[in-house]
Amino acid sequence: MLDTIDMLEAIGSDASLRYASTVELTTVLEQAKASDALTAAAITGDASHLAQEFGSRRMYDPQATQSFFSADQTPFS
Amino acid sequence: MLLSQNFAYYHKMNTPLVAPPKDTRQGSLAVVGMGMTLGSHLTPLSRSHIEQADVIFAGLSDNIVEQWLQRMNADVRSLQPYYKEGKSRRKTYEEWVDLMMTEVRAGKRVCGVFYGHPGIFAWSPHKVIEVARAEGFQAHMEPGISAEDCLYADxxxxxxxxxxxxxxxxxxLFYERRIDPSGYLVLxxxxxxxxxxxxxxxxxxxxRQVLVDVLSKDYPLxxxxxxxxxxxxxxxxxxxxxxxxxxxxFVDVPTEETVILPPAATLKPNHEIRERLAALDKLEKEASVA
Structure with a gap:
């Protein structure tokens, strides 16, 4: 049986699922017995529902600043 | 053995191909991109690097994508804990390079996995490859689908x-840059x-108001x-x-969002160069007739 990450991978890699309508995708997920969190996320397009299942953890955007390494090495130190 | 001989050898074997044995004493480094979207963008080659590596260092922006990565390799080490509010990101990036190099020097096959493209807006991946090569290790980068790529499509x-x-x-803001408002500007x-x-x-x-003030020299408000x-x-x-x-x-702008300024001016013809090119065309035509 597929879990949520398996299902997300399947949706992401299948042309029909990736661009299915919300109704179509919800039907597929219900048939596959997807978790409530994933179904809610798919219906709303809001990934925050998945925090119920995976917890919420602050993720920084890696490599957010480059300018200080470009023209001069230590402009602000 | 020549590359062509290698291929002949593999053809004889029938597929699947069997990779040549690795020198297990020598550390190596591959830095790969995870792409932007779970399930959609990871290339077969990058996935292979991940699966074959001894240790993975992950610089990803999504907790669930990181958990997906953990299914591809048993030793995934997140680079996220090295960030800290109030700590210079420069120090964080330097620590990432040290972490990866420590394992390469220990003879491990190391794979750095970064979201999007590992070489776009990414100091550490370029730096760690530079350091590894300078020390004689094999090191290279595999491209990934970046936010820029997605932007063009979406x-x-x-x-x-x-x-x-x-x-x-x-x-x-920090430097005097020349903006061309007849093209797109992506910030x-x-x-x-x-x-x-x-x-x-x-x-x-x-x-952001300071940014708007600077941009207003080239764009109407x-x-x-x-x-x-x-x-x-x-x-x-x-x-x-x-x-x-x-x-x-006055709007919320999370760090993962990108600002695009469409052109505010039409392209201006360069008549002088066009005339010069026309003269060249004429000369070449005359030369071909003669």
């Missing part, structure tokens, strides 16, 4: 039509524009700009907002 922009400049937004990391401490992860609307965020999970839709340039200080 917004229907072709950078070839009128050209496209990309800047980290801070560079527009990255607007959410923390103007941060000189390297230790903050967001800046206020007052900093009512110019429509686009705020864009690519999809990281395949159940999401891209976030696309269109606002007037003057309103940028």
């Amino acid at each position: 917004l229907g922009i072709d950078p070839g039509t009128v050209g496209c400049q990309h800047f980290e937004a801070g560079q527009i 990255w990391q607007v959410g923390l524009v103007g941060d000189r401490s390297l230790a903050r992860f967001t800046t206020s609307g007052a900093y 009512d110019h429509e700009i686009i705020l864009y965020r690519a999809v990281t999970l395949p159940i999401q839709k891209p976030r696309i907002r269109r606002i007037a340039l003057r309103d940028l200080p």
Whole structure:
């Protein structure tokens, strides 16, 4: 049986699922017995529902600043 | 053995091909991109690097994508804990290089996995490859699908039509840059524009007002700009907002969002060069007749 990450991978890699309508995708997920969190996320397009299942953890955007390494090495130190 | 001989050898064997044995004493480094969207963008080659590595270092922006990565290799070490509010990102990036090199020097096959493309807006991946090669280790980068790639697809922009400049937004403030308003302008990391401490992860609307003031030299304040965020999970839709340039200080701009300024001027013909090219055409035509 597929879990949520398996299902997300399947949706992401299948042309029909990736661009299915919300109704179509919800039907597929219900048939596959997807978790409530994933179904809610798919219906709303809001990934925050998945925090119920995976917890919420602050993720920084890696490599957010480059300018200080470009023209001069230590402009602000 | 020549490459062509290698292929002949593999053809004889019938597929599947068997990779040559690795020198297990020598460390190596591959830095790969995870792409932006879970399940959609990871290339077969990058996945193979991940699966074959002894240790993975992960610089990803999504917790669920990181958990997906953990299914591909038993030893995934997140680089996220090295970030800290108030700590210089420069120090964090240098620590990442040290972490990866420590394992390469220990003879491990190391794979650095970064979201999007590992070499775009990414100091550590380029640096660690430079260090590894300088020490005699095999090291290379595999490209990934970046936020920039997604932007072109989701917004229907072709950078070839009128050209496209990309800047980290801070560079527009810290340095005197020449902006060409007849092409697209893409500004990255607007959410923390103007941060000189390297230790903050967001800046206020007052900093974006400084950016707007600088941009207003080349763009009217009512110019429509686009705020864009690519999809990281395949159940999401891209976030696309269109606002007037003057309103940028007053909307929330998370760090993962990118600001696009469409052209505000038409391309100006360069008559002098066109005449010069026409003269060249004429000369070449005359030479071919004679």
